Amino acid sequence: MEYYSPTDLKEAYALLGRYGASAIPVAGSTFFMGHREELFDEVEAVVDIKRLGLSYLRLEGGRLKIGATTTLAGIQKSELTARGVFRIFADTVSELNIKEVRNMATIGGEVCIAGEVDMPTTLLAYDADIVIGSSKGTRVLSMQKFHRGYLNNALETGEIVIEVQVPQPRNGTGGGFGKFERTAADLPIVNACVRMALGKNGVADEVAIAVGAATAAGVPVRVAAAEKAVTGKKVDDALIAEAAEAAGAIDCVDDFRASARLRSRWVRCAVEDAMKKAVAHARTGD
Amino acid sequence: MTTETTVVGKSLPLIDGYEKVTGKLKYAGDLPALQRMHHAKVLRSPYAHARIKHLDTGRAEALDGVSAVLTYRDPIIGTKRTCGQVWTDPSFNFRGPLISDEVCFVGDEVAAVSAVDEDTAKEALRLIDVDFEELPAVFDMEEAMKPGAPRVRPWGKNYLDSSLFAWGDIEQGFKKADYIIENRTTMGNQQHAPLDRNACIAHWDSEQHLTIWTSTQALFWLRDAICEFFELSPRQVRVHSTPTGGSFGLWWANNFMFIARALARKARRPVRFSLTRDEVQTTVKRRERPITDIRLGVKKDGTLVAQSHRHLLDNGAYGNKFDPYQSVADLYTTEHGRTEFIGVSTNLLTAGCMRGVGDLTLAFAIEQAIDLAAEKVNMDPVEFRLKNVWKTGDILHTSQEVVFAKLMFNKEPEIRLTSSGMHECLRKGAELIGWKDKWKGWNEPSAVDGSRRRGVGCALSTHISGLPFFGYNGIVIKVNSDGTMALTTGIGRMGQGGDTTQAMVAAEVLGVKLEDINVIDGDSEVCPHTMVTYGSNGMHMVARATRAAAEDAKRQILDLAADALEANAEDLEIRDRRIFVKGSPDTGIGLKELMSKPIYEYLASPEIIGRASQGVDFTKSGKMMIADFCEAEVDTRTCQVKIVKFVAVHDSGTIVNPAVCENQVAGGMYQSLGFCFTEHLVFDDETGAILNPNFMDYKLVGPMDMPDPIIHFVQVYDQDGPFGAKGIGEGVTCAVPAAVAAAVRNAIGVWINPPITPDKVMAALHRG
Amino acid sequence: MKAITLNINGEKCRVQARPHWSLAYTIREKVGLTGTKTGCEMGTCGSCTVLLDGQPIFSCLKMAVDAEGHEITTIEGLEKDGKLHPLQQAFIEDHGMQCGFCTPGMIVAGRALLDENPRPSEQQVREAIAGHLCRCGTYARIVRSILHAAEMSQNR
Numbered sequence A: 001m002e003y004y005s006p007t008d009l010k011e012a013y014a015l016l017g018r019y020g021a022s023a024i025p026v027a028g029s030t031f032f033m034g035h036r037e038e039l040f041d042e043v044e045a046v047v048d049i050k051r052l053g054l055s056y057l058r059l060e061g062g063r064l065k066i067g068a069t070t071t072l073a074g075i076q077k078s079e080l081t082a083r084g085v086f087r088i089f090a091d092t093v094s095e096l097n098i099k100e101v102r103n104m105a106t107i108g109g110e111v112c113i114a115g116e117v118d119m120p121t122t123l124l125a126y127d128a129d130i131v132i133g134s135s136k137g138t139r140v141l142s143m144q145k146f147h148r149g150y151l152n153n154a155l156e157t158g159e160i161v162i163e164v165q166v167p168q169p170r171n172g173t174g175g176g177f178g179k180f181e182r183t184a185a186d187l188p189i190v191n192a193c194v195r196m197a198l199g200k201n202g203v204a205d206e207v208a209i210a211v212g213a214a215t216a217a218g219v220p221v222r223v224a225a226a227e228k229a230v231t232g233k234k235v236d237d238a239l240i241a242e243a244a245e246a247a248g249a250i251d252c253v254d255d256f257r258a259s260a261r262l263r264s265r266w267v268r269c270a271v272e273d274a275m276k277k278a279v280a281h282a283r284t285g286d
Numbered sequence B: 001m002t003t004e005t006t007v008v009g010k011s012l013p014l015i016d017g018y019e020k021v022t023g024k025l026k027y028a029g030d031l032p033a034l035q036r037m038h039h040a041k042v043l044r045s046p047y048a049h050a051r052i053k054h055l056d057t058g059r060a061e062a063l064d065g066v067s068a069v070l071t072y073r074d075p076i077i078g079t080k081r082t083c084g085q086v087w088t089d090p091s092f093n094f095r096g097p098l099i100s101d102e103v104c105f106v107g108d109e110v111a112a113v114s115a116v117d118e119d120t121a122k123e124a125l126r127l128i129d130v131d132f133e134e135l136p137a138v139f140d141m142e143e144a145m146k147p148g149a150p151r152v153r154p155w156g157k158n159y160l161d162s163s164l165f166a167w168g169d170i171e172q173g174f175k176k177a178d179y180i181i182e183n184r185t186t187m188g189n190q191q192h193a194p195l196d197r198n199a200c201i202a203h204w205d206s207e208q209h210l211t212i213w214t215s216t217q218a219l220f221w222l223r224d225a226i227c228e229f230f231e232l233s234p235r236q237v238r239v240h241s242t243p244t245g246g247s248f249g250l251w252w253a254n255n256f257m258f259i260a261r262a263l264a265r266k267a268r269r270p271v272r273f274s275l276t277r278d279e280v281q282t283t284v285k286r287r288e289r290p291i292t293d294i295r296l297g298v299k300k301d302g303t304l305v306a307q308s309h310r311h312l313l314d315n316g317a318y319g320n321k322f323d324p325y326q327s328v329a330d331l332y333t334t335e336h337g338r339t340e341f342i343g344v345s346t347n348l349l350t351a352g353c354m355r356g357v358g359d360l361t362l363a364f365a366i367e368q369a370i371d372l373a374a375e376k377v378n379m380d381p382v383e384f385r386l387k388n389v390w391k392t393g394d395i396l397h398t399s400q401e402v403v404f405a406k407l408m409f410n411k412e413p414e415i416r417l418t419s420s421g422m423h424e425c426l427r428k429g430a431e432l433i434g435w436k437d438k439w440k441g442w443n444e445p446s447a448v449d450g451s452r453r454r455g456v457g458c459a460l461s462t463h464i465s466g467l468p469f470f471g472y473n474g475i476v477i478k479v480n481s482d483g484t485m486a487l488t489t490g491i492g493r494m495g496q497g498g499d500t501t502q503a504m505v506a507a508e509v510l511g512v513k514l515e516d517i518n519v520i521d522g523d524s525e526v527c528p529h530t531m532v533t534y535g536s537n538g539m540h541m542v543a544r545a546t547r548a549a550a551e552d553a554k555r556q557i558l559d560l561a562a563d564a565l566e567a568n569a570e571d572l573e574i575r576d577r578r579i580f581v582k583g584s585p586d587t588g589i590g591l592k593e594l595m596s597k598p599i600y601e602y603l604a605s606p607e608i609i610g611r612a613s614q615g616v617d618f619t620k621s622g623k624m625m626i627a628d629f630c631e632a633e634v635d636t637r638t639c640q641v642k643i644v645k646f647v648a649v650h651d652s653g654t655i656v657n658p659a660v661c662e663n664q665v666a667g668g669m670y671q672s673l674g675f676c677f678t679e680h681l682v683f684d685d686e687t688g689a690i691l692n693p694n695f696m697d698y699k700l701v702g703p704m705d706m707p708d709p710i711i712h713f714v715q716v717y718d719q720d721g722p723f724g725a726k727g728i729g730e731g732v733t734c735a736v737p738a739a740v741a742a743a744v745r746n747a748i749g750v751w752i753n754p755p756i757t758p759d760k761v762m763a764a765l766h767r768g
Numbered sequence C: 001m002k003a004i005t006l007n008i009n010g011e012k013c014r015v016q017a018r019p020h021w022s023l024a025y026t027i028r029e030k031v032g033l034t035g036t037k038t039g040c041e042m043g044t045c046g047s048c049t050v051l052l053d054g055q056p057i058f059s060c061l062k063m064a065v066d067a068e069g070h071e072i073t074t075i076e077g078l079e080k081d082g083k084l085h086p087l088q089q090a091f092i093e094d095h096g097m098q099c100g101f102c103t104p105g106m107i108v109a110g111r112a113l114l115d116e117n118p119r120p121s122e123q124q125v126r127e128a129i130a131g132h133l134c135r136c137g138t139y140a141r142i143v144r145s146i147l148h149a150a151e152m153s154q155n156r
C-alpha cells in the first residue's frame, strides 16, 4: 500500500485516476483508521486530501461554502457560525462531544459516511449542495441526491467531494438540532435538524425537517409529512407535537442499539426538541 | 479500639504516582522488545460450536517471516489433565485444552501464529485453510440444563453439581410466615473491559527455564497454573507481573498467556502476544449472567423468618464456577434458610469472576425481594432492612470457609460475623440522600415534573475481605544503611493502590515516612508467596503479614538501638525516623545513624531484614458492609433514565488511605452504573457472536454521564484487620444495581432488570 | 515502508512506517515512547491523546505518515528538566488516577485545555475530557486534579 499526500487538486485527481477503485481518499482519517483492519486489505493507495487547500469557510454569492477538508472544529470556531442563520452548523458540531475527533474529522468525511453522523442531517435540512471534483471536472449534486446509503454515495471512482455549499436561508430563519445517544460520547442513534423561517404572528413560512441515523439505509431523510403539517401555520406546542408525530411515522431500523419502536419515539422527541430550538432561534436570530 | 496513627488514615499520594503521570509506568504492552522476539496472532472460531474437519497450515508456515503455527495437532502437555477439576485448579477460567479440534464459542482459538511482525502474522492467519463441521450449540442456561440438551464442550456435564447450604427447617420456616414473596431476576452480560489490552511475552531462556512477562493480578496463580498445566516445577518458571491497566478480575491466568508460552516453545524464540480490543472484549471472559429465584417468608410485623435462594450462573464455554462468594446469602439473618448455586455452561464467551462476583448478582436478587417484602407489609424499606439485616456475631451459614473446611478437612466449623457497621451505614446513607423527604411511600414517586418522575431506592450488600484458603502471605522488609527500606510483596497492582497501602502499614509500624519505603513486587522468584490479589484481601489479609514483618524489623531495630542507647528495648519507641526512650524523647538515635553505625564485634554496620510468612485464621475474616442510595429520574417521554444523586456508605473498618478508598468506591459505582444502563455484551441469538465487541457499542460511562458519588465511610474498627481495616475493592460494585433498580421502580412503579435500557423503560411505560 | 521524520517533543525521530500504521503505534513501537497508550485503537477511549501543533488529537486515528511536519507532544514532553508540569503534580496530589492507564491521555487533554483556557470551569474540564474513558472510574478526582492544576499554574 502506498501513501500519497498531493498538494494540488490536479495531482490528486491524477493519482485517483491512476489507481482507480483500489485508491481511497482519506481526509481526517478518523473513520478510515478506526476501520483500517477491514479497509487496508483492499486498498493499494491512500490519497491524503488534506493538503489541497480545501480547508475554509466563506460566504460567497449568498452561499456558505465549506471546503471538504475543513475540520468540524474549524466549523465550530468560525466567525460565520458564531451567530445568525448559520449558527446551526456550530450547534451540530457541538453535539459531537469528543474534542479530539472534532479536531480531526472533516465535513467531507461526514458527508461521505452519512450514516451514524450528525452533519449530513443538518446539511439536508439546509438544502446543501455537494461539489464533486475529478480529472473530468466538477459537478454539483444536491444533498438529497448524493446519498444512497451508509458509506454509499453518488461518487464515481476517481471523484472526491471538494466543497459543501449551503444557500443562505432567508432572514428570520432559526435552526435547531436534536440528538439521542447512549452516552455523551456516542454516535447518534437518532438525530434531527429543523430549519424554520418564522413570519409574522409566529407563522412558519418555510420548514425543513431532516432526520438522521434512524432509517435502515442510515442516511438522513427529509420528512415531508411533518414539514407539511407545520408550513403556513402558527407554531405552538400542539403543532410541534403534531409535526413530531408525523415524523415518527418514518420507517426506523431495528438493531441491538435500539428497537425500531424506540427509534421512532426518539425521532418524535428529536424533532420536537429541534423544532423548539429552531423557534427560539428564529425569534432571537442570534 | 483505635490507636494514634501518623501514616494510616492519611490520603498520601500513590507511591507509583510519578511513574503514572509521566507515562513511565510499564504495563506489559509497554515492555521493550527482546532480541529475536516474534509476534503472535490467533485465528478464531466463527462458530459457537464446531469441530475442525480440515486444517491446512502449510501456506501459512511457508510464508516468509513465520516462525511457528500452533494447532491442536501439536503435542501440548497437560491438555486435559486439569479440566475436570474445580478449585484446585487455580486458573479456573482458562480454556481447558490449550487449543483443540473442538471450538466451543465464537472467538475460541483455532490456531496461533508467531511471525516477525504483527502484519506478517495477520497475513499468515489468512493463509490457513480451515473447514468446520458445525455442532449444535446452546446459549440459554435453562435450555442447557434440560435432558438431551446439546453438549456444550467435549468434557463434563452442562452444569456443575449445585452447592447447597441449608439451615433450620425451611418448610417450617415458610409455614411460620404470614406472607411469602417469590421473585425471579436476571441481569445482562457485563465485560470487565479494562482500558489496557494486555500482552504477554514468553521467553524460554534455556530448554529448562521459562520467563513470562504479563499484566496480572495473580502472580503466583499464574506461575502455579503454568507449572501445573505444562508439568513444570516452580524452579523452571519465572513470572514477572507488571501492573495492569485495570483488571477487575480479568487478568489472572488466561489462555492467551499459555498460547504465548507454547508458541515461544515451538518457535524457539521469545514471543509477544498483544490482544486487540476486540479480543479483550470477546475472547477472555465476562461476568457470569445470573438467573435467580428468591423466596422469602415474612411476618406481618416485618420479621423475616425464612429465605431460599437459587442462583444459576452462566459460565459460558469454559467457566467453572459453582459458588460465588456467598456473603450476601447471609445478609439477612433468618432462622431457616436454603441457598443453592448452580454453574451452567453455554456456548457463549467464557464467564468468570468480575469485581463483586456473586455478591453483586445475588444482592440484586435478594435486595429486590427484600423491597417486595417490605412493600407487602407496607414498611419503609430502610426500616425493614434495619430490622432484619445481620449483626456482629451472627452465624454465617454460607461462608466459603465452611465449604473449604469441609472439602479439605471434613469439618464443619461455626463461623460468625466479626464486625458490622451496617446499621450505621444505613442510617447515614438515608440521611445523606435525604430519605425522610424523598421517600413518599410505596407506589409514590418522590417527585413529578411534567414527563419527568423521580424516585429513590436503597440497597445493601456485603463482600468478603479475602479468603484465607488462597494461601500464605509472605513479606520481607529490608532496612537500608540510611534507614530507608525495601518492602517485597507479591501483591498485584491494578489501580487499587495495594503497593501504596501496604507500604503505609509498614511505615506506620516502623515510624518512617511513606517515601522512605520502596516496594518491590511482581517477580515470582524474588517475592515471597502472596495470595492472589482478589476478593478484596489486600488490606485485611495481606497487610497482616506486612504488619508482622514490620514488627519483626522493628524488634530488631529496637534491639540494636537498645545496645547503642544502653537502654531496654521495651522502653524504646520509634517515630519520625528516630528511636528514643519513651517519655524522654531527647535520649535517642536517628534510624539512619543507627543503621550506618558499625558494630564493634563485627567491625561492620548491620543490615536488618524483617519478615513474616503466615496464613490467615479463617474464623477471623471480616466482611465489608455497603449501603447505597440512589435518586433517579425517568423521563417518560424519552424513556431515558438519569441518575440525580448517588450516595455510597461503606464500613470497611479503618480507612487506611481515604483518597484511595474514595476512588475505589467511585469506580465501583461507575462500573455498576454502566452495568445498569449501557454496558451489556450483546450476543446474537442465532450465532452466539458478540455484536458489540468494542467501545463504539459497548458503552462505558464517561466523564459527562453520571454525577459524582457522595461517599461516606463508617469506620467500625475490626479487631483482626491491621489497624482495624477490612477490605473494600470489590464490594464497591455490589449494591449499586439493586439501588438503581429500586429508584427506577419508585419513580415509575415497574421493576426493570439491568440493563435498564430506554427500550425496556418504553416497554414498561408505553404499550402498543 | 516509507521513511518519515516525526518531530516529537522537540526531537526529530526518523522511522520507517507503513501507511496503515497509526501515529500511536509508531510512537510506541518504533520510537519507543510508550507513555502514549492505546486502549482501543479506534477513537473511543482517549488513552492515545497527543498534541498536534498544540491541539489534542487521538493518535490512533492519525496515520503516522501524515504526521510529518507537525509538532507532536506526548506525555513524555510535559516534564521539563526533571520538573513536573502542574497537571502532573496535581494528579499525584489529588489522586487523579488509579491504575494509571488513562492518565497520560487525561493529562495531555488537560494540558490542551489549560493552554487555551487557563481558568476553566468544572463543566469545561468535563467537556475537554468527554471523549476519554477511565474504567477505574476516577472522573471526580481527575476533574479535581485539572482544576487544581489550573489554580497552581495561576499562582506561579
Ligand SMILES: Cc1cc2nc3c(=O)[nH]c(=O)nc-3n(C[C@H](O)[C@H](O)[C@H](O)COP(=O)(O)OP(=O)(O)OC[C@H]3O[C@@H](n4cnc5c(N)ncnc54)[C@H](O)[C@@H]3O)c2cc1C
Pocket (backbone or CB within 6 Å): A024, A025, A026, A027, A028, A029, A030, A031, A032, A033, A034, A049, A068, A069, A095, A096, A097, A098, A101, A104, A105, A106, A107, A108, A109, A110, A111, A112, A113, A116, A117, A118, A119, A155, A159, A160, A161, A162, A185, A186, A187, A188, C042, C043, C044
Ligand atoms: C468515537 C467517535 C465518535 C464519533 N461521534 C460522532 C458523532 O456523534 N457525530 C458525528 O457527526 N460524527 C461522529 N464521529 C465522526 C464520524 O464517525 C467520522 O469518523 C468522521 O465523520 C469521518 O471524517 P474524516 O474526515 O475523519 O473521514 P475519513 O476517515 O478521512 O474518511 C471517511 C470515509 O470518507 C471518505 N472520504 C472522506 N473525505 C472524502 C472526500 N472529500 N471525498 C471523497 N471521499 C471522502 C474516505 O474515503 C472514507 O471512506 C465520531 C467518530 C469517532 C471516532
Ligand code: FES
Pocket (backbone or CB within 6 Å): C024, C037, C038, C039, C040, C041, C042, C043, C044, C045, C046, C047, C048, C049, C058, C059, C060, C061
Ligand atoms: S487508542 Fe486512541 S482513542 Fe483509544
Ligand code: FES
Pocket (backbone or CB within 6 Å): B195, B245, B246, B495, C097, C098, C099, C100, C101, C102, C103, C133, C134, C135, C136, C137, C138
Ligand atoms: S485510572 Fe484506570 S483507567 Fe483511569
